[in-house]
Amino acid sequence: MANIAAKRIKREFKEVMKSEEVADGTLKLELVNNSWTELKGQIAGPSETPYEGGKFILEIKVPETYPFNPPKIRFLTRIWHPNVSSVTGAICLDILKDQWAAALTLRTVLLSIQALLSAAEPNDPQDAVVAKQYRENIELFHLTAQHWTNVYAGGPNVILDFVQKVQMLTDMGVDENQARVALSTFDWELERATEQLFS
Amino acid sequence: MSAESDMEYSDNDGDDYDYYGGQDDCDMETVDRSKADPEYFVFSCLKVEEVEKLLNESIELLSNSLHITPSLAKVILHAYEWNAQEIINKYKENSNEVLMYSHVKPRVPSVQVYSSIKVCAICATSPPIHKYSALACGHYFCNECWTTHFEVQIMQGVSNNIQCMAQECEVLAPEDFVLSHVTNPTLRERYQQFMFKDHVKSHPELRFCPGPNCQWIYHAVAREGARRVECLGCELLTCFTCGAPHHAPTDCATIRKWLTKCADDSETANYISAHTKDCPKCQICIEKNGGCNHMQCGACRYDFCWVCLGDWKSHGSEYYECSRYKEDPNLINDNQHAQAREALKKYLHYYERWENHARSLKLEEQTLACLKTRINRKVMAGEGTWIDWQYLWDSARLLKRCRYTLQYTYPFAYYMEVGPRKELFEYQQAQLEAEIENLSWKVERAETTHRGDLENQMDIAEKRRTTLLKDFLEFNTTNASSSKV
Numbered sequence: 041m042a043n044i045a046a047k048r049i050k051r052e053f054k055e056v057m058k059s060e061e062v063a064d065g066t067l068k069l070e071l072v073n074n075s076w077t078e079l080k081g082q083i084a085g086p087s088e089t090p091y092e093g094g095k096f097i098l099e100i101k102v103p104e105t106y107p108f109n110p111p112k113i114r115f116l117t118r119i120w121h122p123n124v125s126s127v128t129g130a131i132c133l134d135i136l137k138d139q140w141a142a143a144l145t146l147r148t149v150l151l152s153i154q155a156l157l158s159a160a161e162p163n164d165p166q167d168a169v170v171a172k173q174y175r176e177n178i179e180l181f182h183l184t185a186q187h188w189t190n191v192y193a194g195g196p197n198v199i200l201d202f203v204q205k206v207q208m209l210t211d212m213g214v215d216e217n218q219a220r221v222a223l224s225t226f227d228w229e230l231e232r233a234t235e236q237l238f239s
Numbered sequence: 240m241s242a243e244s245d246m247e248y249s250d251n252d253g254d255d256y257d258y259y260g261g262q263d264d265c266d267m268e269t270v271d272r273s274k275a276d277p278e279y280f281v282f283s284c285l286k287v288e289e290v291e292k293l294l295n296e297s298i299e300l301l302s303n304s305l306h307i308t309p310s311l312a313k314v315i316l317h318a319y320e321w322n323a324q325e326i327i328n329k330y331k332e333n334s335n336e337v338l339m340y341s342h343v344k345p346r347v348p349s350v351q352v353y354s355s356i357k358v359c360a361i362c363a364t365s366p367p368i369h370k371y372s373a374l375a376c377g378h379y380f381c382n383e384c385w386t387t388h389f390e391v392q393i394m395q396g397v398s399n400n401i402q403c404m405a406q407e408c409e410v411l412a413p414e415d416f417v418l419s420h421v422t423n424p425t426l427r428e429r430y431q432q433f434m435f436k437d438h439v440k441s442h443p444e445l446r447f448c449p450g451p452n453c454q455w456i457y458h459a460v461a462r463e464g465a466r467r468v469e470c471l472g473c474e475l476l477t478c479f480t481c482g483a484p485h486h487a488p489t490d491c492a493t494i495r496k497w498l499t500k501c502a503d504d505s506e507t508a509n510y511i512s513a514h515t516k517d518c519p520k521c522q523i524c525i526e527k528n529g530g531c532n533h534m535q536c537g538a539c540r541y542d543f544c545w546v547c548l549g550d551w552k553s554h555g556s557e558y559y560e561c562s563r564y565k566e567d568p569n570l571i572n573d574n575q576h577a578q579a580r581e582a583l584k585k586y587l588h589y590y591e592r593w594e595n596h597a598r599s600l601k602l603e604e605q606t607l608a609c610l611k612t613r614i615n616r617k618v619m620a621g622e623g624t625w626i627d628w629q630y631l632w633d634s635a636r637l638l639k640r641c642r643y644t645l646q647y648t649y650p651f652a653y654y655m656e657v658g659p660r661k662e663l664f665e666y667q668q669a670q671l672e673a674e675i676e677n678l679s680w681k682v683e684r685a686e687t688t689h690r691g692d693l694e695n696q697m698d699i700a701e702k703r704r705t706t707l708l709k710d711f712l713e714f715n716t717t718n719a720s721s722s723k724v
């Protein structure tokens with residue numbers, strides 16, 4: 041790994057560890073290997089959002105050319121959000137792409153991702169299906185996001201109706217995650233989700 | 240003023256056929272041509288050095304009139320699509336606005352004070368103060384970091400659009416600043432090559448010939464619609480307006496839709512999951528490293544949709560207008576299934592004909608090559624001179640030209656709304672098709688066909704072709720005056 045990259049990451053790692061966000065538990069950061077090329081981050085779901093109470097793990101890969109190129113970051117925890125792929129966890133965020141600047145740091149990036157959870161950008165969607173629901177049925181979107189937070193990120197809100205519907209499909213032999221994606225995609229209409237799963 | 244309805248096919252020297260065949264000298268003064276040829280479009284085909292000279296004239300003009308360095312002139316010209324006169328006028332009105340719009344100057348100046356710099360924010364080292372530099376925004380970083388930043392950007396194909404390293408700063412690094420930090424000769428050369436390509440691409444009056452490894456560049460005054468240019472080097476026919484293969488009578492937007500559809504339907508799965516695509520604006524190869532469909536080209540900063548390669552701006556809240564998304568088979572119900580089958584049938588009808596003419600066109604290129612050998616043999620054997628056999632050559636070239644137009648009538652018809660106009664079009668298309676097959680038959684048997692007979696058939700086929708183009712080429716039908724040269 042290039043000299044500057046390692047040096048910068050070490051410095052930024054320290055910066056994060058000393059930050060008030062780590063102290064109050066909203067951010068976490070740990071090393072995945074000793075070469076400083078990969079880290080694991082964790083952000084707490086912001087309060088007054090459907091993600092509240094959830095802990096979301098991020099994969100952070102540091103390129104050789106860091107900080108002249110952005111780190112590659114995706115969600116490892118599954119999340120229902122217009123700017124995050126519900127399948128791959130890929131994030132659509134300008135500072136991770138064209139608006140990256142070498143002067144940005146891991147801490148600002150993590151905080152920006154956390155801010156994205158509070159304020160989605162449905163007009164710059166990563167996941168078209170989620171964004172559509174966000175625009176057309178915001179209440180259902182909230183419930184779905186809450187349900188995903190509960191199941192995948194340890195959030196406190198159990199949406200009983202959704203749990204039951206997923207259960208009905210898994211009883212039919214459908215993989216649980218697939219069932220959840222299909223139901224979420226078809227606004228929790230059991231019939232349409234079933235049709236899609238078995239077509 | 241050529242777009243009137245009656246057209247006289249002038250059987251002049253046969254030079255007319257050149258656009259669809261071999262060499263042509265792209266002369267600009269033949270007004271007669273614009274009468275005989277509804278597709279006539281004035282252009283020139285330039286070498287790299289000639290284009291460099293042309294660009295340098297604009298750069299010099301601007302740098303002399305505004306008293307700025309040529310490097311800055313390039314940044315500004317690039318931002319204003321090389322309209323030097325517009326820049327000069329705007330600069331007189333409000334020079335600051337021009338500089339900010341071009342990202343030469345920041346909208347919000349930095350508060351950092353040079354003498355107080357202690358550490359480089361990028362690398363966290365503390366070199367002596369004279370080893371820092373900054374763009375007009377005043378964001379100071381150490382020279383080593385600037386060097387690495389530029390090297391990384393150049394390696395990624397960026398040249399004109401290298402931004403400052405500070406957060407949220409959009410100020411662009413001009414050429415002299417970049418080159419003062421990059422010493423590696425290979426990278427310096429690459430930088431200048433990318434820069435030249437970028438300039439040509441941002442210049443509305445220039446377009447690279449899309450032929451493989453072709454170095455020629457077209458120069459023309461941009462107009463709407465399908466505008467035919469032919470390369471002096473590789474003989475490719477290209478639409479100057481959109482850069483696709485020349486496609487009259489189909490318009491630019493339609494041919495794009497059609498070509499995307501063809502590529503898509505033949506290998507849908509591959510196409511969508513492929514990890515690299517060419518930037519639709521500058522054709523540089525882009526790797527998709529995340530799952531995000533909102534792509535931005537690192538080289539030209541064009542924002543586009545990974546799925547349909549359309550302009551991202553046109554998506555926005557209309558993301559669902561992205562054609563392939565609509566065609567997602569999972570979302571189609573039964574009734575739509577039937578519709579889809581119907582649509583596929585229709586598509587295949589046009590596609591088969593389109594493909595078939597494309598194949599015939601290739602075969603006719605072979606015929607043309609054979610013919611040349613045959614004529615040469617006759618001339619060598621003392622059976623007349625090239626002039627005597629010129630008509631054979633011309634007939635094969637004309638056939639190629641007619642076939643070409645015929646091929647491009649199919650996408651046009653495919654997207655046409657049902658109605659009397661479509662009926663008229665398909666009537667003319669059928670007539671053209673019939674005459675082309677007649678001509679093709681006669682060209683294949685050219686040596687045994689009576690010369691007068693062959694020339695008569697050439698006349699008829701070309702007349703059908705020009706009539707169809709006159710009646711349906713968008714700029715002939717919607718805005719007759721635009722074909723005035």
Ligand SMILES: [Zn+2]
Pocket residue numbers: 359360361362363364380381382383384385
């Ligand atoms: Zn530095």
Ligand SMILES: [Zn+2]
Pocket residue numbers: 374376377378403404405408409410
């Ligand atoms: Zn700056």
Ligand SMILES: [Zn+2]
Pocket residue numbers: 448449450453454455470471472473474475
């Ligand atoms: Zn060419």
Ligand SMILES: [Zn+2]
Pocket residue numbers: 464465466478479480481482483486490491
């Ligand atoms: Zn075009």
Ligand SMILES: [Zn+2]
Pocket residue numbers: 518519520521522523536537538539540541
């Ligand atoms: Zn591009």
Ligand SMILES: [Zn+2]
Pocket residue numbers: 544545546547548549554560561562
């Ligand atoms: Zn699209």
